[in-house]
Amino acid sequence: MTLDTDQSTTVKHLIVGAGFAGLCAAIKLQEDGETDFLVIEKGADVGGTWRDNTYPGAACDVPSQLYSYSFAPNPDWSMSFSPQPEIQAYIQKVARDAGVLDRFRFHTAFVSGAWDDAAGAWVSEIEGDRGRETVRSTTLVVGAGGLSEPKLPDIEGIEDFGGEVFHSARWDHSVDLAGKRVAVIGTGASAIQIVPKLQEVVGHLDVYQRTAPYVLPRNDRRYGRLEKAALRHLPGLQKLYRSAIYWGRETYVPGFTRQPKLALPAKKLALGNIAKGISDPELRAKVTPEFEIGCKRILISNTYYPALAAENCDLVTDRIARVTDRSIVTADGTEREIDVLVVATGFHTTELPITEHIAGRSGATLADQWRETGMAAYKGTTVPDFPNFFMLVGPNTGLGHSSMVFIIEAQVEYLRAAVATMEAHRYGTVEPTRAATDAWNADVQRRMQRTVWNTGGCASWYLDDHGRNTILWPRTTVAFRRLLASFDVAAYDVTAAPSVPTREEVTV
Structure with a gap:
């Protein structure tokens, strides 16, 4: 240099x-x-x-x-x-x-x-x-x-909100949320991690959902002392773990790209996660997706549905009409007062x-x-x-x-x-030739036509303004x-x- x-x-x-x-x-x-x-x-x-x-x-x-x-x-x-x-x-x-x-x-x-x-x-x-x-x-x-x-939502009045407002990717840790009335806009990958944590500390939580996602159980576990020692001293064990996870994940591909019916077990698991976490039939219906699994990003959580079912949490599915100085107003005319607005609307x-x-x-x-x-x-x-x-x-x-x-x-x-x-x-x-580039992308888009991302019945951030999945x-x-x-x-x-x-x- x-x-x-x-x-x-x-x-x-x-x-x-x-x-x-x-x-x-x-x-x-x-x-x-x-x-x-x-x-x-x-x-x-x-x-x-x-x-x-x-x-x-x-x-x-x-x-x-x-x-x-x-x-x-x-x-x-x-x-x-x-x-x-x-x-x-x-x-x-x-x-x-x-x-x-x-x-x-x-x-x-x-x-x-x-x-x-x-x-x-x-x-x-x-x-x-x-x-x-x-x-x-x-x-x-x-x-x-x-x-x-970060991508901010185009909502009338949001710039005039009088309370604290921030995007999930720019979290303001100086804001004390204890006992506050908080709204979260979005139900994507970040939101389903945020919601359970907020529900535990806020006074009341409103979660604004445009589309219900599929949420699988999070099969997480803590590594014990002996297991961590084995991973440290037996490099082959870590490679085995990695290989097993990798090939297990590769088995998902046919269900996304060729035959959606192969994803039926995952769909049943996701619906079972709803049944386990929510007892109220009306709330269950609100969080049940209306498209094929995999069409939008599949999420994982054991705590999201129980948080939505908690007494201090409301799931709102009506379209947001505008934001006022201290509230969110939905298309049906309902006004819900809030102190803090968290925007989890992606990128x-x-x-x-x-x-x-x-x-x-x-x-x-x-x-x-x-x-x-x-x-x-x-x-x-x-x-x-x-x-x-x-x-x-x-x-x-x-x-x-x-x-x-x-x-x-x-x-x-x-x-x-x-x-x-x-x-x-x-x-x-x-510099790649135009012919090689066009041939590569034509093949990608041809293969994309039969995938669940294009045929699953949803609108997602995978698709651009031309309706092409470029992600x-x-x-x-x-x-x-x-x-x-x-x-x-x-x-x-x-x-x-x-x-x-x-x-x-x-x-x-």
Whole structure:
């Protein structure tokens, strides 16, 4: 890394984001001897979503042994499903142990990035404690994540609410909720973890539901002292745990992508969870989904339904008409007074804000390119008109059944292979062809047509404004890893790197 006096930094690789994806890229590039990189992160630490989401009850819904790097097993998980503080501590430890943090800059935002065709480089503007800087890099690796920018609901009057209001991903821990009248808008993955915790301490809780989700029992358990000792001293046992969970999760795929009837046992389990947690027939009817299981994200909890059934909790299914200074008014005219409003309405997923600030060879931004047809990339990672650009957790790489860390590792292996290919063949740029990209995405969307996400009878955040599912991967993770196992240079337009004279030529 070199720093010029005009606030201009030159590196080989600029990595945006220090969550699971950005950290993985940094560690693996370093392993390959690619040490000339800079990782920028707008937050104060590594962790990404696990740094930001500190709401009560925050935990992973993928088992801990699988929701971790394959190259950094952790024998110290306290439970089979890790709580947020443990995941954040794990990411911090992995970063320290890898020795990469000297090339991380925190409190540093990515302002913009543009491809300079004449220079054969990315020119990015960043802003942080050192002020505004220009970074020139050979590659631009974006690991900003799809669940990083909170999405606020478009509700009349919400900006005028007189009490405390905050998004679940920006939890305000200074607010004392004890005995308060609290409303939670949303019944997604975050909300079903928040609701049981709030129900225990607030005076009254209103939960506003637009669509009832499927909620499976959370088969969580605490690891005992002997089991943790065995996991620490018998590495093969941890690999066995991980493999068993992984292959068990892969069995879910046919029920999502080919034959929904295969998911019937899971549906019965979810309905049984309702029956166990709620005795009131009217409330049971309200929380019973009207679409096929898997169409929307399947959630897990043992405490959500009992919390809804508690005396100090009301589930509201009428549409919200407006928010006043101290209340929420629904379409039927009912006004419910509240002191605190918690918004658990998800994130910008199909229209990622960062894409507005990345411009390719033609000068058009990534958002411009995707505005017409929706998000689309070659192998979920590279994009025509954007040379040497790699997007981790890109279009159609999301999962409805397994760990995103697996996908991230597969994409990083593809990135490593691309960089190695560029080095070996002295390529200055690699850019996927339009034909290869179109063929890849046509196949993805063809496969998507028969999935439960498209046929299950629901509207979800998986679908964009064009009705296309641009979020999920419609095949097994085994297939994804195989397809990204090597860099297929034949699918790319390449240019030669500028000629660099040898030491002998310079001497002459």
